[in-house]
Amino acid sequence: MEQMLEKQYDFVVVGGGLGGICAAIAAARGGIRTALVHNRPVLGGNASSEMRMHICGADHHMSRPDARETGILEEILLENKRRNPEMIYPIFDAVLWEKVHYQEKLELYLNTQMTDVVCDGEKITAICAEQLTTEKKFYIKANMFLDGTGDGVLGAKAGAEYRIGREAKRQYNEELAPEEGDHCTMGNSLMFSARDMGHPVxxxxxxxxxxxxxxxxxxxxxxxxxxxxxxxxxxGGEKRTIEDAELLRDELLKAVYGVWDHIKNGGSHGAGCMELEWVGFLPGKRESRRLIGDYVLTEHDCLGEQNFPDTVAYGGWPMDIHTVEGFLNEEDDPTVWNKVNGIYPIPYRCLYSSNIKNLFLGGRAISCTHVAFSSTRVMATCAVAGQAAGVAAAIALKKGCTPSGVLEFIDELQQELLKQDCYLPGVRNTDPKDLARTMKVSASDQTEGCPPENVVNGTARSEGGASNCWRASIEGKPVITLTAEQPMLVKQIRLTLDSNLSREITPSINRAVLKRQEMNPPSELIRNYTVEFFLNGNSVKRLSRESMGQRLQIIGLEDEIRCDSVSIRAESTYGSPLACIFEIRLYAGEECGK
Incomplete structure (x- = not known):
């Protein structure tokens, strides 16, 4: 028998879609040794160059203001916006690879297929995997694992409880569920793009x-x-999305080329000069297994009928329920858009297995019904839930508990997510380590309804009509100042800037989606700023910084600075006449974290 290379980590994520990427990065930044195992040559799943689907989320294509997901996903998309303004998909692949490959404490295995799972009772002890490009076989051990495979493969092989198909209406009293349960799921899609050649083609x-x-x-x-x-x-009907995936790919190719033939040769569609530029060969999969956690999210939760003490993420995409059999059902609308009431919270209990004690759930396979899944399955929602699971994994390792045991530390988990610029409905910054919360705030200028005190009010985005930010005209290079009653030691400053969470920044092959975006970093972002520290009215240190197109600014200092006030001066923006800051946090050395 060929010998396997044995590897040991604290946390192993299987599946490199956006949920898996955000989970792995979050865990590694939390200080634990992490591996990300992905069976494709590029990261990103449905958002990669292999599938090219735009990243949808709670903002529902800009129809819901101030709802775009932040955290690690925002960091990635803003970096892509700065480096890849034309939204070329292979460049986005490289941005994703860079974020993972160069993350400290994170090791990436591309082209690596998980082949088996080793368990000891109700715990996973290792996975077996084979890297197709190197012919290496791995035996990868860890304390905890996350299933980000999309199909719930890791969980299924480990014996985790899961479901496939639609629940009956009576099971959860869901109005949108069928009268009787069945095995039907939503189907797979294959994308294409075309370009105007400027002459008949x-x-x-x-x-x-x-x-x-x-x-x-x-x-x-x-x-x-x-x-x-x-x-x-x-x-998703007669043909299953997993077992019949290869057959479905072949049939989807026939459909794509047939539709294009209709567009080109079947009437007047204005496509005389258009040429197929790219056709995918890897279908995007919507639905297969859904792993079961300690809580199952339902239609009622998507309608905002419940608040959760363990909120760690949120959704807001409509309950977008596709017709059974998809394109084969020619006499029915391809989907029905069932609105949700704003954004809704997702509890932590949906993010770990109910019966496999060290398994986190990520991506589209989190614990929910078929109806709720029709909303939670979109990639931006998967990303923020993945980040929550990754932070929870780091906490579990440090506390020596199981994923379910993190419920005892839910406040710590929530506060850490807020610190990382994740938005949690109904949860505010109450971090006792944040020195800024007790400081007096003033400014040289402000616009109406956007006073400087907002930067310490605990909410780092506009919400419910409240601006929750300080704004002032950039023309005068405005200054905001935080003053303490007594001198303090500061090692890190965190600023949350305005990246306009009402506008899309996703890669897309859809021209309409790209047209409504700015090509460069959001114009509302502060571009250049200075930070100055004072003690008894005297300047003790001054730093000049460029935001590099990022919303979350983390300014670490080599040595702690003793001061009693800190000022931030906005020098320029990426185009807006207004400077804007949503939140300012200050931390002493031992409280900085990652």
Whole structure:
């Protein structure tokens, strides 16, 4: 038998979609040795160059103000916006790879397929994996694991409880559920993109492609001929999204080329000069297994009917329930958009297995019903839930407890997530280690409704009509100052700037989605600023900084500075006439964290 290379970590994440990426980075930044095992050559899952789906979330394509997800996802997307303004997908692949590959305490295994799971009773002890490019086989041990595979493969192999299909209406009293439960799931989609060549381009239909008429496509909008259609969807009924994945890929190729033939050769669609630029060969999968945690999120929770003491993430995408059999169902709308009431909280109890004691749940396989899943499955929601699980893993390792045991430290988990610029509905910054919370705040200038005191009010984004920020005209290079009653030692400053959480910043192949974005970093962001420390009215240190297009600014100092006031002067923005800061935090040396 070929010998396996044995590896040991604190935490292993299997699956490198956005949920897995954010979980792995968060855990590593929390100080624990982490591995991310991914079976594809690029990271990002449905958001990668292999599938090219835009990253949807609670803002529902800018229809809900101030709802965009922040945290590690925001950090990644803002970096991509700065470095990749044309939104080229292979460049986004590199941004994701860089974030993971160069993260301290995080080791990345690409092209590595998990082949088996080793358990000791109700705990996972190791996974077996094979790296296809190097022909190496690994035996990877860890204290805790996270299933970010999308299909719940790790959990299923470990014996975790899971479900496939739709629950009956009576099981959770869900109005949107069918009368009787079944195995039906939403299907897989294959995307394409096209470009205008500036001259007529013919299209020769492959002999194997399908043929479609305008009547067959009457419920499926195909007026935008530049990008793929999510409604080219198959599977989830007679054909299963896992077991029949290869067959579904073949049938989806026939459908994509058939739809393109209809656009080019089946009537007037304004596509005479258009040419297929890219067609995916890896379908994006919506639904398969859903792993079960200590709480199952339901339709009622998505409607905001319950608050949770263990809120660690949020959703807000509509309950977007696709028709059974997808594209095969020509006489039905491809989806029904069931609105949710604003954003809704997601409890921590949805993020770990109910019966495998050291397994976290991530990505689209978190604990929820089919109806709730139709909202939580989108990638931005997966990302913030993944970050919550990663931070929880770091806490569990340090406390010596299981994932469920972190419930005893839920306040610590929530406060750490807020510190990392994650938004939690109903939870405010009460961090006793944040020196700024007790300081007096003043400013040289302000706009109406945006006083300087807002930067310490505990909420780092606009919410419910409240600005929760300090704003002032950038023309005068305004200054905001925090003053303490007694001298203090400061080792780190955290600023939360304005990156306009009402506007999309996602990569996309859809021209309409890209057109409504700014090409460069959000104009509302402060670009250059200075930080100055004072003691008894005298300046003791002055720093000049560039935000590098990031919302969260973490300024670490080599040595603690003794001071009694700190000032931040906004020097310039990326285009806005107003400077804006949502939150200022100050920490002493031992309280800085990662």
């Amino acid at each position: 013919p299209f020769v239909k492959p002999f194997w492609a399908n043929t479609y008429t305008e009547e067959q496509l009457k419920f499926r909008d195909h007026s935008d001929v530049t990008s793929g259609y999510w409604w080219i969807e198959l599977g």
